[in-house]
Amino acid sequence: xxxxxxxxxxxKHWLLILLAVGVLLVGIDSLTDGKTPxxxxxxxxxxxxxKGISNVGAWMNDFSDxxxxxxxxxxxxxxxxxxxxELTTENIRLNQNQFELERLRDLYKLDEDxxxxxxxxxxxxxxxxxxxxxxxxxxKGSKDGIKKNATVLAGAGLVGIVTEVNSHTAIxxxxxxxxxxxxxxxxxxxxxxxxxxxxxxxxxxxxxxxxLANNDNVVEVGEQIVTSHIxxxxxxGILIGYVSEVNVDANKLTRSGxxxxxxxxxxxxxxxxxxxxxxxxxxxxx
Amino acid sequence: xxRKIITGIIIVLxxxxxxxxxxxxxxxxxxxxLLIIVTASFGFMRGKKSGMFVGFICGLLSDMAFGNILGFxxxxxxxxxxxxxxxxxxxxxxxxKLPLALIGISDFLYGVVVYLTAFLLQxxxxxxxxxxxxxxxxxxxxxxxxxxxxxxILYINKKLTKEEQRSASKFV
Numbered sequence: 001x002x003x004x005x006x007x008x009x010x011x012k013h014w015l016l017i018l019l020a021v022g023v024l025l026v027g028i029d030s031l032t033d034g035k036t037p038x039x040x041x042x043x044x045x046x047x048x049x050x051k052g053i054s055n056v057g058a059w060m061n062d063f064s065d066x067x068x069x070x071x072x073x074x075x076x077x078x079x080x081x082x083x084x085x086e087l088t089t090e091n092i093r094l095n096q097n098q099f100e101l102e103r104l105r106d107l108y109k110l111d112e113d114x115x116x117x118x119x120x121x122x123x124x125x126x127x128x129x130x131x132x133x134x135x136x137x138x139x140k141g142s143k144d145g146i147k148k149n150a151t152v153l154a155g156a157g158l159v160g161i162v163t164e165v166n167s168h169t170a171i172x173x174x175x176x177x178x179x180x181x182x183x184x185x186x187x188x189x190x191x192x193x194x195x196x197x198x199x200x201x202x203x204x205x206x207x208x209x210x211x212l213a214n215n216d217n218v219v220e221v222g223e224q225i226v227t228s229h230i231x232x233x234x235x236x237g238i239l240i241g242y243v244s245e246v247n248v249d250a251n252k253l254t255r256s257g258x259x260x261x262x263x264x265x266x267x268x269x270x271x272x273x274x275x276x277x278x279x280x281x282x283x284x285x286x
Numbered sequence: 287x288x289r290k291i292i293t294g295i296i297i298v299l300x301x302x303x304x305x306x307x308x309x310x311x312x313x314x315x316x317x318x319x320l321l322i323i324v325t326a327s328f329g330f331m332r333g334k335k336s337g338m339f340v341g342f343i344c345g346l347l348s349d350m351a352f353g354n355i356l357g358f359x360x361x362x363x364x365x366x367x368x369x370x371x372x373x374x375x376x377x378x379x380x381x382x383k384l385p386l387a388l389i390g391i392s393d394f395l396y397g398v399v400v401y402l403t404a405f406l407l408q409x410x411x412x413x414x415x416x417x418x419x420x421x422x423x424x425x426x427x428x429x430x431x432x433x434x435x436x437x438x439i440l441y442i443n444k445k446l447t448k449e450e451q452r453s454a455s456k457f458v
Contacts, residue, residue, distance in 0.1 A: 129317075
């Protein structure tokens with residue numbers, strides 16, 4: 001009897017019911033600031049499946065990698081040897097600088113060091129299904145020490161920021177996402193700028209930057225841009241990318257241009273998450 | 287009951303494929319929208335009611351995994367499923383043109399709504415760019431995938447319908 005009643009409801013009324021539920025969910029979600037309990041459902045149902053699929057994908061990648069030809073390997077070996085030589089000379093030079101830096105730091109009583117944050121490695125297990133946003137899911141969460149607004153790296157470059165944390169997963173918004181804004185700094189001159197993710201530049205593999213002061217400091221193509229000291233959520237001194245184009249704006253007060261990011265966002269498989277957030281770092285000092 | 291379980295499996299499978307496998311198969315950052323294909327085809331294959339329930343679940347799933355606002359995609363997909371239900375009356379199994387057109391239109395509308403809500407409201411007026419570089423490529427890729435995925439969904443639906451008719455006739 002009950003089932004007959006359910007079937008007799010007209011589709012028009014079902015539509016209204018479903019829309020009402022949808023609107024209700026939107027309301028709850030905006031009131032609770034994205035912490036609706038329903039969201040936790042997926043982390044126990046869908047996420048394990050996504051993890052499985054991406055593990056298979058990673059395994060297949062390994063499989064195809066191990067069948068590279070000998071010639072390719074030799075060539076790569078040669079390349080890498082050259083690189084080692086280059087890096088060794090560079091390392092020596094940097095070591096000398098390091099000694100000098102330490103001495104100067106002692107003089108200035110700047111004992112803080114930004115270089116060794118504690119990090120957690122995580123695997124990317126799913127990407128946003130739509131073509132409009134560039135956020136992705138990683139397989140570590142609050143149980144592994146990841147917090148909201150934690151900085152995410154891959155290799156040596158900045159990837160993005162954690163926007164949402166569940167117990168065993170977290171969502172990361174990458175810096176190429178349209179909603180992303182990062183306060184950057186030209187490494188050589190310490191001038192700050194804003195690195196703004198843009199969907200329209202995504203296919204060119206570039207990120208625009210803007211609001212760089214148009215002063216006497218010359219910014220050349222290839223210079224490094226790192227996260228700045230004034231950013232409220234990104235830790236300082238993390239490489240974002242290299243300047244690939246710089247122009248003076250029409251107002252003659254600022255400069256803008258494009259960055260080639262240090263990370264290849266199309267092949268992101270593993271990332272590193274820094275477990276200390278900038279907020280904690282700045283608060284603990286007070 | 288069997289139909290409900292199989293429909294659920296189709297939805298979850300498509301969602302999983304979209305978030306994992308198709309990310310690797312994307313052409314210049316564009317991937318197809320499998321959930322639109324599922325929602326729209328259930329709409330015109332089974333009618334308004336099925337369409338909007340499938341749409342609601344698909345939308346909620348994509349909301350829960352990533353969506354910025356929970357329930358937003360749910361509403362859009364519900365409406366898409368319901369709208370496709372209107373074409374149930376003129377739908378025939380062996381005609382592929384109507385499904386292709388309907389899925390194409392659904393995907394286009396979805397793209398436009400996302401642009402209006404997530405980009406235009408933030409003062410981003412570059413619609414022609416998004417149309418040419420996101421919405422239309424996605425539409426083309428989605429239609430290409432439709433040619434395969436739709437046949438599978440249609441086949442499953444045919445089989446289920448046949449089975450239901452058989453078991454119904456047993457009771458008569």
